[in-house]
Every structure is written in structure tokens, then in C-alpha cells.
Amino acid sequence: MTDVPPSSLPRIAPVLPHEAADEAGVIHRAFATGPYGHVPTSAERRAFEHDTAGRVASGTVLVARREGRVVGSASVLRAETPYSRVAVPAEAEIGLLAVDPGAQGAGFGEALMRASLEAALEWGADALVVDTGRLNVRARALDERLGFEHAPERDAAASNGDVDAVVYRYALQERADVRMRLMRTDEADEVSALVEAAYAADFELSEAYRADIAAVAERARDHQVWVATDAASGMLLGTVSTPRAGRAISPLARAGELDFRFLGVTAGARRRGIGALLVEHVLLLARLRGTPRVVLNTGPDMVAAQRLYEGMGFHRLHAREFVFERPDGSSFLMLAYGRDIEAAGVGAAA
Numbered sequence: 001m002t003d004v005p006p007s008s009l010p011r012i013a014p015v016l017p018h019e020a021a022d023e024a025g026v027i028h029r030a031f032a033t034g035p036y037g038h039v040p041t042s043a044e045r046r047a048f049e050h051d052t053a054g055r056v057a058s059g060t061v062l063v064a065r066r067e068g069r070v071v072g073s074a075s076v077l078r079a080e081t082p083y084s085r086v087a088v089p090a091e092a093e094i095g096l097l098a099v100d101p102g103a104q105g106a107g108f109g110e111a112l113m114r115a116s117l118e119a120a121l122e123w124g125a126d127a128l129v130v131d132t133g134r135l136n137v138r139a140r141a142l143d144e145r146l147g148f149e150h151a152p153e154r155d156a157a158a159s160n161g162d163v164d165a166v167v168y169r170y171a172l173q174e175r176a177d178v179r180m181r182l183m184r185t186d187e188a189d190e191v192s193a194l195v196e197a198a199y200a201a202d203f204e205l206s207e208a209y210r211a212d213i214a215a216v217a218e219r220a221r222d223h224q225v226w227v228a229t230d231a232a233s234g235m236l237l238g239t240v241s242t243p244r245a246g247r248a249i250s251p252l253a254r255a256g257e258l259d260f261r262f263l264g265v266t267a268g269a270r271r272r273g274i275g276a277l278l279v280e281h282v283l284l285l286a287r288l289r290g291t292p293r294v295v296l297n298t299g300p301d302m303v304a305a306q307r308l309y310e311g312m313g314f315h316r317l318h319a320r321e322f323v324f325e326r327p328d329g330s331s332f333l334m335l336a337y338g339r340d341i342e343a344a345g346v347g348a349a350a
Contacts, residue, residue, distance in 0.1 A: 178229065316336065
């Protein structure tokens with residue numbers, strides 16, 4: 001596993017059990033000093049704020065830390081769980097996004113929003129939704145800048161006598177017939193067979209390279225192994241691997257770049273556009289992270305892959321290509337490709 005220099009955004013991580021009281025304190029202070037600080041806190045709301053463990057059980061609670069102290073929090077909740085309010089089935093929602101008043105203006109809110117989008121993407125959610133008080137101009141501006149779209153048909157259901165709410169939605173799935181999500185542990189053997197067969201069809205594999213390709217379970221411990229599944233049947237259609245935020249999965253990536261490896265499509269799913277969909281997924285992930293470029297290596301024999309990348313706007317990075325020596329003494333030129341990410345918004349799917 002390779003480290004890359006951190007991005008300009010703060011690192012976000014799941015809350016730790018001993019941080020529950022601090023996390024609840026951040027939420028209380030943030031809302032008390034916000035545009036709705038004058039609204040009396042109901043017993044139900046107070047219980048929601050203090051039940052960190054319950055919110056974790058409904059999805060995940062992400063926190064931002066500064067000098068080891070919790071300064072921001074976001075609860076990412078699955079639909080149809082006890083604390084979910086506006087998400088419909090197959091969606092996820094953000095609740096209690098909060099940044100300590102003394103830490104506001106340092107990018108923690110944006111980092112929490114981006115990490116929340118990625119968490120929902122990992123689950124395979126159709127979309128991430130958030131409801132924001134109409135008077136919370138700063139939060140609404142952030143939602144809109146990141147690419148969330150107003151869902152006015154949901155505003156009334158999210159509002160109450162004290163807060164006139166605005167609901168925003170960010171679509172995460174590119175196609176209705178295919179769902180992108182993280183691989184489950186029990187799928188590792190099937191994904192391993194899938195990607196090994198895909199590479200063997202186009203590339204002469206050494207034993208060492210074959211073992212590297214097939215090591216899906218090991219790869220998933222440090223990185224993200226994504227799968228494309230048929231939305232109707234659940235059948236695996238393809239896979240691609242990316243690094244966790246702040247990491248790289250190959251020596252190719254530099255600061256400000258997201259690399260990916262091991263893209264493969266099942267033989268039965270070819271000509272369904274799954275390869276392109278997997279690449280679009282990586283591009284979306286880069287946008288969610290605010291990463292300005294996606295890069296990859298590929299071999300000269302993988303002509304179909306080269307056509308795919310070039311057709312999607314990738315260009316050769318000649319200065320980063322190198323000659324790879326095989327154990328038998330033969331060699332080939334390892335190609336490198338890159339594509340810059342559009343700066344506007346978080347993603348085209350929104």
C-alpha cells in the first residue's frame with residue numbers, strides 16, 4: 001500500500017466509541033449557534049443528538065478531528081432505519097451535519113459531505129439525500145456547490161412548525177439496470193475468478209501477476225474492491241479496485257491523482273457498456289474526493305482497454321511509461337494514461 005500526500009481537505013474517519021460525548025457536544029454547540037439556535041430542542045431531538053451508538057447502528061457516524069479532538073460530525077443513515085427521515089428505500093441520508101463553531105471555515109463541512117457521499121456510494125445507495133432549514137444559507141450553498149439537486153416534492157414532509165426545510169438529493173447510480181457497490185466479503189472468490197478470467201482473455205499472465213490479480217480478499221483489506229451487479233438478478237458483471245482516500249494502489253499515482261487497477265468484466269456482460277460504467281464510477285469517486293486527475297497503467301496487449309480509455313478522454317502519459325521485465329527475460333512497455341476531472345460540481349450524476 002502506498003501513501004500519497006494528503007489533499008487540502010481534512011481527513012474524515014468513523015467515530016470511535018470513546019468519542020460519543022464529544023461528538024454529541026459538537027452537534028449541540030453547532031446547532032445552538034446556527035440559524036435555528038432559537039428553536040427549543042425537543043426531547044426527541046435531544047435523544048437523537050446523544051444517541052451516537054444508535055446512529056452508528058443505522059449506518060455510520062463520520063467525524064473530523066483537529067489535533068486529536070472531534071470538531072465535526074455527520075451521520076450517514078440507511079433508509080428505513082430508526083433515525084432516517086427523508087430517504088426512500090435504496091437511498092441514504094445525512095443527518096446532524098455539524099462543525100464546532102470554533103472550527104468553522106476550515107473546510108470540515110465540505111470534507112464531511114464528500115466523505116458521506118462516498119460512504120453511501122460504498123453501500124450501493126441510489127442517492128444521498130439531506131434536508132436543510134431554508135434559513136441555513138451556508139449549508140444550502142455547500143449542498144448546491146457540491147452538486148446536490150433540490151427535490152421540492154419532499155420539502156413539506158421534512159418541514160415542521162419551527163423549520164421550513166429544503167431537501168436536496170445527489171444521484172449516485174449511473175444506470176437503473178446496474179448497481180455499483182463495494183464487494184462483500186463472501187464474494188471475494190467469485191470476484192477473483194471474474195477478474196482473473198478477464199485478464200487472461202487479453203493478456204499473457206505470469207504466475208506472479210496471476211496471483212496478484214487473484215488476491216482480491218487481500219486487496220480488499222487495504223483498498224476498495226468495487227463490483228457492478230445486475231440490478232434485477234444481483235449477478236456480478238464486473239469489478240475495479242481503487243485506493244482508500246489518501247492512498248494509492250500503484251506507484252503511478254502522484255499528489256492530486258486517483259489511480260485504479262484490476263478492471264474486469266465477465267464474458268457474459270460484455271457489450272453492455274460495463275467497462276465504461278466502471279471507469280465512470282472511478283471518475284465519480286475522484287469527483288467525490290475532490291481529486292483533479294485519474295491515472296492508470298495498462299499493457300500493450302490490452303487493446304480493447306486502450307480504446308475504452310481513449311474513447312473516454314484519457315491521454316497517454318508518455319513520461320511515466322516504463323519497460324517491464326518479465327522473469328523469462330522478455331519485456332514490454334507499460335503504458336500510462338490520465339484524465340483530468342471537471343472542476344464544476346462533485347459529479348455529473350448529480
